[in-house]
Amino acid sequence: MLKKILIANRGEIAVRVIRAAKSMGIKTVAVYSEADKNSLHVQLADQAVCIGPAPSLQSYLRIDAILEAARETGADSVHPGYGFLSESSTFAQACKDNGLVFIGPSPELIESMGNKSQARKTMIEAGVPVVPGSKEPMHNAQDALKAAREMGWPIMIKASGGGGGKGMRVSLDESDFEEQFNIAQHESVSFFDNDTMYLERALFNPRHVEVQIMADSFGNVVSLGERDCSIQRNHQKMVEESPCPFLSEEKREAIARTAVTAAKAVGYESAGTIEFLVDDAENFYFMEMNTRIQVEHSVAEMRFNIDLVREMIRVASGLELSWKQEDLKPVGHAIECRINAERPARNFMPSPGPVTALNFPGGNGVRIDSAMYAGGAISSYYDSMVAKIITHAPTREEAIEKMKCALEETVIGGVYTNLDIQYAIMCNEVFRNGEATTSFIEHFLAGEL
Numbered sequence: 001m002l003k004k005i006l007i008a009n010r011g012e013i014a015v016r017v018i019r020a021a022k023s024m025g026i027k028t029v030a031v032y033s034e035a036d037k038n039s040l041h042v043q044l045a046d047q048a049v050c051i052g053p054a055p056s057l058q059s060y061l062r063i064d065a066i067l068e069a070a071r072e073t074g075a076d077s078v079h080p081g082y083g084f085l086s087e088s089s090t091f092a093q094a095c096k097d098n099g100l101v102f103i104g105p106s107p108e109l110i111e112s113m114g115n116k117s118q119a120r121k122t123m124i125e126a127g128v129p130v131v132p133g134s135k136e137p138m139h140n141a142q143d144a145l146k147a148a149r150e151m152g153w154p155i156m157i158k159a160s161g162g163g164g165g166k167g168m169r170v171s172l173d174e175s176d177f178e179e180q181f182n183i184a185q186h187e188s189v190s191f192f193d194n195d196t197m198y199l200e201r202a203l204f205n206p207r208h209v210e211v212q213i214m215a216d217s218f219g220n221v222v223s224l225g226e227r228d229c230s231i232q233r234n235h236q237k238m239v240e241e242s243p244c245p246f247l248s249e250e251k252r253e254a255i256a257r258t259a260v261t262a263a264k265a266v267g268y269e270s271a272g273t274i275e276f277l278v279d280d281a282e283n284f285y286f287m288e289m290n291t292r293i294q295v296e297h298s299v300a301e302m303r304f305n306i307d308l309v310r311e312m313i314r315v316a317s318g319l320e321l322s323w324k325q326e327d328l329k330p331v332g333h334a335i336e337c338r339i340n341a342e343r344p345a346r347n348f349m350p351s352p353g354p355v356t357a358l359n360f361p362g363g364n365g366v367r368i369d370s371a372m373y374a375g376g377a378i379s380s381y382y383d384s385m386v387a388k389i390i391t392h393a394p395t396r397e398e399a400i401e402k403m404k405c406a407l408e409e410t411v412i413g414g415v416y417t418n419l420d421i422q423y424a425i426m427c428n429e430v431f432r433n434g435e436a437t438t439s440f441i442e443h444f445l446a447g448e449l
Helices: 012-022 040-044 065-073 091-098 108-113 116-125 139-151 174-192 249-265 297-304 308-316 396-407 421-429 442-445
Strands: 004-007 025-035 047-052 077-079 155-159 168-171 197-201 207-215 221-233 236-244 271-277 286-289 333-339 358-361 365-371 385-393 411-413
Touching: 004 012, 004 065, 004 333, 004 396, 012 025, 012 040, 012 308, 012 365, 012 385, 025 065, 047 065, 047 411, 065 091, 077 308, 091 108, 108 197, 116 249, 116 286, 139 174, 139 197, 155 421, 168 174, 174 197, 207 286, 221 249, 221 297, 221 421, 236 297, 236 358, 236 421, 249 271, 271 308, 297 308, 297 333, 297 385, 308 385, 333 396, 333 421, 365 442, 385 396, 396 421
Parallel strands: 004 025, 004 077, 025 047
Antiparallel strands: 155 168, 155 197, 207 221, 207 271, 221 236, 236 333, 271 286, 333 385, 358 411, 365 385
């Protein structure tokens, strides 16, 4: 078993990994930027090392600084969390070259599946249905425009090494294509240090459904249910729930089988997610594979009563999965609301600043994942998420009502938040009827729902 894990991340996910490791008797090392010196993950870890100034490129994206912190502290492994370097094959390879266990898939697999255009090719070869799109990666707007003309509009422009809605733009016709491509590519370079892009035909009003998978180095792969992540703002998820209220049992089983097939086709290892777009007829198309733990992994954990981060650590230690597919029996319904410091009325503009007051809800079937505390602060340099509120109940209706109560109890002072809009979503009939698509927020804010 691993002895000391360095968490190459910050915020809620760093706290999440620290807690899992400590429950296993494993020592932890936090890395932090100058802006995060008072953060909760720094306080909870057994050791902490400052790796640079506030900007991500000078701290959390500095592979050399992270490796030096591992050497200084005697860490034997690295958990990348999500975002930052979590899907960087260069980082995973650097860890391996420096004798560190990377708690995640191999560098080769991250390279092949983390690169979205390469992943499409791999899935096509495995017989997994994909959204029509470009066959080769794009590095400039001129070449991309030629491919776009062959495909036809509308087109989704995506960062090959991206995720979380960054480096993603929609072009409605040729007149706006180069502008949207350049914006998306600039974001890709800023967030992922990668200028490689690819194109897909844009499907309007689909559902965004993803399947959580877990795999070990012995060829065992299991599915841990699907999640509906259709409610998004600016291509970033706001509400996630499991099971998907839209899918029939037949399609639910089919999408799970397809996700396992996709994972086995690439020899996947560790926690991962296969993401699909689903149309009104329940046809589903592979969108991407996330070669990391995701923000919404908590939803699967609540339904299956498991700890995915703990399992990642076990798998990275060379052990088999703790369970077979037949051992995994989902119970009830789980919903997650991401609580962000932002202003929905101003296109969800971030609202950084000190958090002057904080009260989170509790009770049976309520879980809070957060790194915030009263007296802490939301930094302008990083993601604006304050917390994830997750509720679990025997039925979807009960989980929704429990979430409404939880949102009512939550107090966050000093910054604007999306608490009110999350509560309004829970009350909305389109959502409550399980009819929300990826265009939900746009129509909801326009007063059309």
